[in-house]
Amino acid sequence: KAGVTQTPRYLIKTRGQQVTLSCSPISGHRSVSWYQQTPGQGLQFLFEYFSETQRNKGNFPGRFSGRQFSNSRSEMNVSTLELGDSALYLCASSSDPAPYEQYFGPGTRLTVT
Amino acid sequence: SQQGEEDPQALSIQEGENATMNCSYKTSINNLQWYRQNSGRGLVHLILIRSNEREKHSGRLRVTLDTSKKSSSLLITASRAADTASYFCATVLYGNNRLAFGKGNQVVVIP
Numbered sequence: 001k002a003g004v005t006q007t008p009r010y011l012i013k014t015r016g017q018q019v020t021l022s023c024s025p026i027s028g029h030r031s032v033s034w035y036q037q038t039p040g041q042g043l044q045f046l047f048e049y050f051s052e053t054q055r056n057k058g059n060f061p062g063r064f065s066g067r068q069f070s071n072s073r074s075e076m077n078v079s080t081l082e083l084g085d086s087a088l089y090l091c092a093s094s095s096d097p098a099p100y101e102q103y104f105g106p107g108t109r110l111t112v113t
Numbered sequence: 114s115q116q117g118e119e120d121p122q123a124l125s126i127q128e129g130e131n132a133t134m135n136c137s138y139k140t141s142i143n144n145l146q147w148y149r150q151n152s153g154r155g156l157v158h159l160i161l162i163r164s165n166e167r168e169k170h171s172g173r174l175r176v177t178l179d180t181s182k183k184s185s186s187l188l189i190t191a192s193r194a195a196d197t198a199s200y201f202c203a204t205v206l207y208g209n210n211r212l213a214f215g216k217g218n219q220v221v222v223i224p
Contacts, residue, residue: 033212044214045211045212090156092156102146105155106155
């Protein structure tokens with residue numbers, strides 16, 4: 001099976017702009033989660049989608065949003081970018097039910113200038 | 114929110130030696146997972162241990178879980194240069210698919 005893919009791999013944006021990141025899960029996986037990784041805060045959970053519905057949400061401002069399509073592909077959007085949004089954004093997919101072993105994509109490196 | 118915490122933060126060992134990392138957490142969990150990350154890339158799942166398990170092996174990896182102490186350890190035996198990476202523990206609560214990660218251990222294996 002092909003692994004989790006994320007596009008783009010690298011992105012440079014300017015403060016105030018918005019960005020959309022894409023994630024394609026492993027075939028058959030219906031759960032997609034997003035994580036942000038920064039040197040200061042480490043790995044933090046953003047949100048999880050399952051069957052096109054947001055099932056879990058982390059403690060991030062409303063500027064961070066996501067969605068999932070019927071083919072389980074997911075996108076996350078960050079509006080009004082801030083310098084602090086510079087991070088590695090990781091997508092992970094898992095099958096259901098538990099125990100939720102997650103498979104991560106290579107990540108999208110976002111730099112906000 | 115609950116989060117695993119690893120100890121030590123950085124470890125430098127010679128090839129062939131064993132590397133041990135510890136992780137502690139605060140609340141009851143469904144399972145605990147260990148991941149590896151090479152140079153800021155994606156995370157690779159290593160092993161999952163359920164709350165009713167005490168020890169699990171996978172190749173050169175051995176994980177223990179002590180729910181009474183709310184702690185876990187990851188042992189890598191006969192380390193190789195390719196084991197150089199950051200290792201993270203992550204906990205999962207019941208009824209949840211959300212990973213709560215620790216800060217990670219940087220392991221350097223010197224050839």
